[in-house]
Structures are given as structure tokens and as C-alpha cells.
Amino acid sequence: MNTRAKRLIEEGRSFLLTTHIDPDGDAIGSVFAFAMALGTLGKEATVYLRDRIPYRYEFLPAPARVVHAVPEGKYDAIFVLDCGSLFRVGSGHDRIGAMAPIVNIDHHDTNDHFGTVNLVDPGASSTGEIIYRLLKSLKVKVDPDMAVNLYTAVFTDTGSLRYDNTSLEAFKICEEMVKAGVRPSWVAGMVYESHPKERFLLLGEVLCTLATYGERIAMARVTSEMFERTGTNREFSDGFVEFIKEIRGVEVAVLIREIDKQHHKISMRGKGAVDVAAVCNGFGGGGHRNAAGCRIEGTMEEAEEKILRALAPEGCTKDG
Ligand SMILES: [Mn+2]
Structure with a gap:
């Protein structure tokens, strides 16, 4: 020591x-x-x-x-x-x-x-x-x-x-x-196993935004409106990114949370194939190989685009 x-x-x-x-x-x-x-x-x-x-x-x-x-x-x-x-x-x-x-x-x-x-x-x-x-x-x-x-x-x-x-x-x-x-x-x-019910109302809304790309990237959003509608705040969405990581074949799970219309907090989880700390580090954030985070300036759509470009520089399409 x-x-x-x-x-x-x-x-x-x-x-x-x-x-x-x-x-x-x-x-x-x-x-x-x-x-x-x-x-x-x-x-x-x-x-x-x-x-x-x-x-x-x-x-x-x-x-x-x-x-x-x-x-x-x-x-x-x-x-x-x-x-x-x-x-x-x-x-x-x-x-x-x-x-x-x-x-x-x-x-x-x-x-x-x-x-x-x-x-x-x-x-x-x-x-x-x-x-x-x-x-x-x-x-x-x-x-x-x-x-x-x-x-x-x-x-x-x-x-x-x-x-x-x-x-x-x-x-x-x-x-x-x-x-x-x-x-x-x-x-x-x-x-x-001690969550307020509101967490699940919020989860329902977040899961409606779930999309996968090339069947290896999963992404979902949480917005200020969702927090307002369900009477929750950011601590209620803690762990959601781990849920979407559970999808078969997904290598990287991403949850984008709105801080305000121009700032977004990104939580990223991996299963080993991608070093998500390195990806988040590229945006000024950091963490561990399989769990990391960062902030991105710009709208929700811009944040999504930037992340997809970082995770799949060769390009990828949204799965139907
Ligand atoms: Mn720790």
C-alpha cells in the first residue's frame, strides 16, 4: 500500500x-x-x-x-x-x-x-x-x-x-x-428491489425510443419531458443502459439523457468487443473498458449522430 x-x-x-x-x-x-x-x-x-x-x-x-x-x-x-x-x-x-x-x-x-x-x-x-x-x-x-x-x-x-x-x-x-x-x-x-413505481413508468417511455444499429449497437433516449410526465429525475434512469445491454448480439449499449436541449449525458456499456472508455474519452469523458460516460454538446439528434459515427466509422443503418 x-x-x-x-x-x-x-x-x-x-x-x-x-x-x-x-x-x-x-x-x-x-x-x-x-x-x-x-x-x-x-x-x-x-x-x-x-x-x-x-x-x-x-x-x-x-x-x-x-x-x-x-x-x-x-x-x-x-x-x-x-x-x-x-x-x-x-x-x-x-x-x-x-x-x-x-x-x-x-x-x-x-x-x-x-x-x-x-x-x-x-x-x-x-x-x-x-x-x-x-x-x-x-x-x-x-x-x-x-x-x-x-x-x-x-x-x-x-x-x-x-x-x-x-x-x-x-x-x-x-x-x-x-x-x-x-x-x-x-x-x-x-x-x-426497492424502486418507486415511477421508475417503471419512466422505463416504459425510454424503451419506446429503443433502436438498434447493425444489431450490435443499442441506443435509447431519456428526455426532460419524460422525467416531467412520470414525476421522476435522473436518478430514476440509473441502470437503464444495463437493461438494453442485455439484448442478444448487442456489443455496445448507449443511453442518451437530456441535460438541456443543447447538452446531453451519454452512458455507454460494452460486453468486451469495444473499449467504451476510449470512445467516451474521445468526447472528454472516461471510465472503464465496459462502462463509461461523457457529455456531448448539441441536440439529441446531433449527439446520437456523433456517437454512431464514433462507434461505427464505416457507417451503419438503423435496424427495422
Ligand atoms: Mn467505481
């Missing part, structure tokens, strides 16, 4: 922890478990999340101090978790970058090593896995609350232990977390 990161923790007293906007299970689970662990070491840990906690992760045990505005205060180090680039923290990332030494803890292939110290391992299944190793090297005893957070981090980032990043190490961590008190069926129920 990185000795500089360890020394910063051992010598410091007060830390700020943060992660990316639109946080997922790995982001929240990792940051919460790490904050709790620092607490057991007698350190002060404040968690800054730009966004509210998505409804499906509200069950996660939270550390004492979670704030949604960049806090004033002096910190001995800032830990930025699960972010490929510092801007992924959202508003306030520039202020955070100037506050104290930054420890960048991440597993994205496209990480740009923005930290003063970089604990980056693209071979790790999740940021939760790197936090787990860090806790081991700090001799932290993982209590049941930390265990639920770490389990959820690893479990969700591996697509319920199904994706390519599902390593032996991922299983071993899950095993250890179960030994520490996690009930897998309870976590799965909270994350995957």
Missing part, C-alpha cells in the same frame, strides 16, 4: 472526503466506509457530496458528518474517491483542489492522476476494493456498518458480481464482509 497515503493519514488529524456527482454504490459505499474507518482511528472525517444520496443508497449507514456544500475549514488532506478527474467532484472542485494535499483513490482506466498522491489501480474491481486494502494496511477492524458500505461498493460496481471486473479478490472481499455481518439478500433487496 502507498506509504505516502498511509503517512498522511497517520500524521494528519482532520480530513475531507469526497466523490463524484451522480454518485453510485461504489462512490457512496467507499466514501462512507472510509470516513467511518478514519473515525475509529481517532481522526475527524467530513464527507462532501455535491449531490443528495440517491434513494436506492439511503439504506447505507452514514458517517457522522456528511455535507452538501464545500465546507470551510482546515484539512490535513483531501481524499477524492472513484473520480477519474478532479472535475467529477462537481462544483467546488477547484476550491477543493487548492485546500490541502489531494489523495486520489480510484480504479478508472482513464484516471488522469490529478492527486498529490495517487492510489490508482485500474485492475481493482472497484474503489471499495482499494479502500478495503487501505483499511487492512491501517489495521482497521471492519465493523458491520463499514462492511455493508464496502460490500455494496464491490457488489454494485461488479454488476452484482457479473461483470468482467468480478475477480477472485472481489469475491473474497464480499466473503469477508458477509462474515462481518452483511446479509447479501438484504443489500440486493435494498439496491435492486
Whole structure:
């Protein structure tokens, strides 16, 4: 384990922890478990999340101090978790970058090593896995609350232990977390079987836009009007892109979400044949080989066109 990161923790007293906007299970689970662990070491840990906690992760045990505005205060180090680039923290990332030494803890292939110290391992299944190793090297005893957070981090980032990043190490961590008190069926129920009905009204509308191209690219849209009609917001569409990836023969699944008429958020998932992180990187985004994202300026139609051109430079037609 990185000795500089360890020394910063051992010598410091007060830390700020943060992660990316639109946080997922790995982001929240990792940051919460790490904050709790620092607490057991007698350190002060404040968690800054730009966004509210998505409804499906509200069950996660939270550390004492979670704030949604960049806090004033002096910190001995800032830990930025699960972010490929510092801007992924959202508003306030520039202020955070100037506050104290930054420890960048991440597993994205496209990480740009923005930290003063970089604990980056693209071979790790999740940021939760790197936090787990860090806790081991700090001799932290993982209590049941930390265990639920770490389990959820690893479990969700591996697509319920199904994706390519599902390593032996991922299983071993899950095993250890179960030994520490996690009930897998309870976590799965909270994350995957506790959705408000509105999510499915939204899914219905999104699936009506589903199209495939050359039977290997699947694409669907989600617009602001759909959110309005169904009384939902962007967190309700989380995971839709994974559904359309399930189509037989599809190599790349794309969900385009309207931010406003001129800006669109792209979520891309692959099954191994295409490096979607490289594609998204071409638009200023990033991620992993099989799961990545980016933003595109332009209308919905323009965004679709740009993506199709990037995914199929030789051209492709919409299947009937
Ligand atoms: Mn992650």
C-alpha cells in the first residue's frame, strides 16, 4: 500500500472526503466506509457530496458528518474517491483542489492522476476494493456498518458480481464482509428491489425510443419531458443502459439523457468487443473498458449522430 497515503493519514488529524456527482454504490459505499474507518482511528472525517444520496443508497449507514456544500475549514488532506478527474467532484472542485494535499483513490482506466498522491489501480474491481486494502494496511477492524458500505461498493460496481471486473479478490472481499455481518439478500433487496413505481413508468417511455444499429449497437433516449410526465429525475434512469445491454448480439449499449436541449449525458456499456472508455474519452469523458460516460454538446439528434459515427466509422443503418 502507498506509504505516502498511509503517512498522511497517520500524521494528519482532520480530513475531507469526497466523490463524484451522480454518485453510485461504489462512490457512496467507499466514501462512507472510509470516513467511518478514519473515525475509529481517532481522526475527524467530513464527507462532501455535491449531490443528495440517491434513494436506492439511503439504506447505507452514514458517517457522522456528511455535507452538501464545500465546507470551510482546515484539512490535513483531501481524499477524492472513484473520480477519474478532479472535475467529477462537481462544483467546488477547484476550491477543493487548492485546500490541502489531494489523495486520489480510484480504479478508472482513464484516471488522469490529478492527486498529490495517487492510489490508482485500474485492475481493482472497484474503489471499495482499494479502500478495503487501505483499511487492512491501517489495521482497521471492519465493523458491520463499514462492511455493508464496502460490500455494496464491490457488489454494485461488479454488476452484482457479473461483470468482467468480478475477480477472485472481489469475491473474497464480499466473503469477508458477509462474515462481518452483511446479509447479501438484504443489500440486493435494498439496491435492486426497492424502486418507486415511477421508475417503471419512466422505463416504459425510454424503451419506446429503443433502436438498434447493425444489431450490435443499442441506443435509447431519456428526455426532460419524460422525467416531467412520470414525476421522476435522473436518478430514476440509473441502470437503464444495463437493461438494453442485455439484448442478444448487442456489443455496445448507449443511453442518451437530456441535460438541456443543447447538452446531453451519454452512458455507454460494452460486453468486451469495444473499449467504451476510449470512445467516451474521445468526447472528454472516461471510465472503464465496459462502462463509461461523457457529455456531448448539441441536440439529441446531433449527439446520437456523433456517437454512431464514433462507434461505427464505416457507417451503419438503423435496424427495422
Ligand atoms: Mn467505481
